[in-house]
Amino acid sequence: xxxxxxxxxxxxxxxxxxxxxxxxxxxxxxxxxxxxxxxxxxxxxxxxxxxxxxxxxxxxxxxxxxxxxxxxxxxxxxxxxxxxxxxxxxxxxxxxxxxxxxxxxxxxxxxxxxxxxxxxxxxxxxxxxxxxxxxxxxxxxxxxxxxxxxxxxxxxxxxxxxxxxxxxxxxxxxxxxxxxxxxxxxxxxxxxxxxxxxxxxxxxxxxxxxxxxxxxxxxxxxxxxxxxxxxxxxxxxxxxxxxxxxxxxxxxxxxxxxxxxxxxxxxxxxxxxxxxxxxxxxxxxxxxxxxxxxxxxxxxxxxxxxxxxxxxxxxxxxxxxxxxxxxxxxxxxxxxxxxxxxxxxxxxxxxxxxxxxxxxxxxxxxxxxxx
Numbered sequence: 001x002x003x004x005x006x007x008x009x010x011x012x013x014x015x016x017x018x019x020x021x022x023x024x025x026x027x028x029x030x031x032x033x034x035x036x037x038x039x040x041x042x043x044x045x046x047x048x049x050x051x052x053x054x055x056x057x058x059x060x061x062x063x064x065x066x067x068x069x070x071x072x073x074x075x076x077x078x079x080x081x082x083x084x085x086x087x088x089x090x091x092x093x094x095x096x097x098x099x100x101x102x103x104x105x106x107x108x109x110x111x112x113x114x115x116x117x118x119x120x121x122x123x124x125x126x127x128x129x130x131x132x133x134x135x136x137x138x139x140x141x142x143x144x145x146x147x148x149x150x151x152x153x154x155x156x157x158x159x160x161x162x163x164x165x166x167x168x169x170x171x172x173x174x175x176x177x178x179x180x181x182x183x184x185x186x187x188x189x190x191x192x193x194x195x196x197x198x199x200x201x202x203x204x205x206x207x208x209x210x211x212x213x214x215x216x217x218x219x220x221x222x223x224x225x226x227x228x229x230x231x232x233x234x235x236x237x238x239x240x241x242x243x244x245x246x247x248x249x250x251x252x253x254x255x256x257x258x259x260x261x262x263x264x265x266x267x268x269x270x271x272x273x274x275x276x277x278x279x280x281x282x283x284x285x286x287x288x289x290x291x292x293x294x295x296x297x298x299x300x301x302x303x304x305x306x307x308x309x310x311x312x313x314x315x316x317x318x319x320x321x322x323x324x325x326x327x328x329x330x331x332x333x334x335x336x337x338x339x340x341x342x343x344x345x346x347x348x349x350x351x352x353x354x355x356x357x358x359x360x361x362x363x364x365x366x367x368x369x370x371x
Contacts, residue, residue: 167203
């Protein structure tokens with residue numbers, strides 16, 4: 001790290017603060033000590049007041065409400081109606097293309113949600129597990145829309161939940177660079193689930209849902225909504241491209257789920273999916289849609305059907321005959337389309353006909369004629 005002027009006067013604690021923050025936080029300058037006056041001379045004039053030290057800033061323009069937020073501590077921005085928190089990008093979060101790995105972006109979004117749950121309701125995910133409850137992200141989209149990020153840069157996370165109907169409470173999420181420009185946008189379809197005695201997951205009823213979410217409603221935007229009680233389909237939150245997904249190649253790969261892919265619930269951690277799919281279709285994705293349809297556990301063997309387009313890929317993961325996981329990766333800048341999301345969700349029964357017997361059904365959302 002480059003040492004700023006005056007660093008030689010810092011205390012050990014101030015040095016630790018500077019190094020631990022990657023140079024982000026700098027101790028305030030100290031006023032120079034006044035030299036003792038000679039005994040025989042007249043009393044010296046009062047020293048001039050030291051120049052005011054500007055407040056340390058993260059580099060992006062932020063309203064005053066953001067000043068209380070710090071790393072690992074979400075705060076509420078009343079002006080934007082968003083929970084906000086800064087996060088530091090470390091080396092393990094970066095990819096060769098100069099961007100943050102999608103896996104890390106998903107983990108950042110999970111972190112602010114978990115911390116808000118702990119801070120607001122005084123309950124952790126571990127506490128929920130003891131009550132036979134779990135919050136599962138069954139669908140999500142992450143899109144990188146900004147220019148590259150450097151190691152130890154800071155991203156500001158802004159997120160807000162919606163509460164359309166049990167068991168769904170989606171979280172709209174954005175991440176901003178230090179200059180205030182948008183870097184990532186995402187949408188996470190979370191579900192509040194009950195864990196049965198056999199370890200199976202099912203959505204909670206409306207009463208449990210309302211009781212659990214009542215303390216979170218203050219973090220929801222009063223006007224902006226992407227879902228409603230009559231519109232819960234995830235793909236409806238995304239625009240149509242106007243053209244079908246048209247793969248040009250098809251192949252099959254196999255992936256064995258590892259313990260490192262799973263979390264404390266002994267099921268697949270959603271952030272791992274983009275990295276898992278990279279073993280089946282190499283490439284540095286700029287956007288990803290993930291749909292976890294059934295619980296996936298360590299040791300599961302997935303037969304991955306890969307439909308490849310020049311700039312995107314559709315992944316359908318079968319455990320035996322069950323489609324337990326689907327995903328769409330996009331490897332150039334640009335949004336995930338409604339057609340692509342439908343291919344990995346409601347159009348899946350049609351596409352499975354090709355996977356099982358080579359049939360090529362027709363649909364406005366996809367075109368398999370080139371396979």
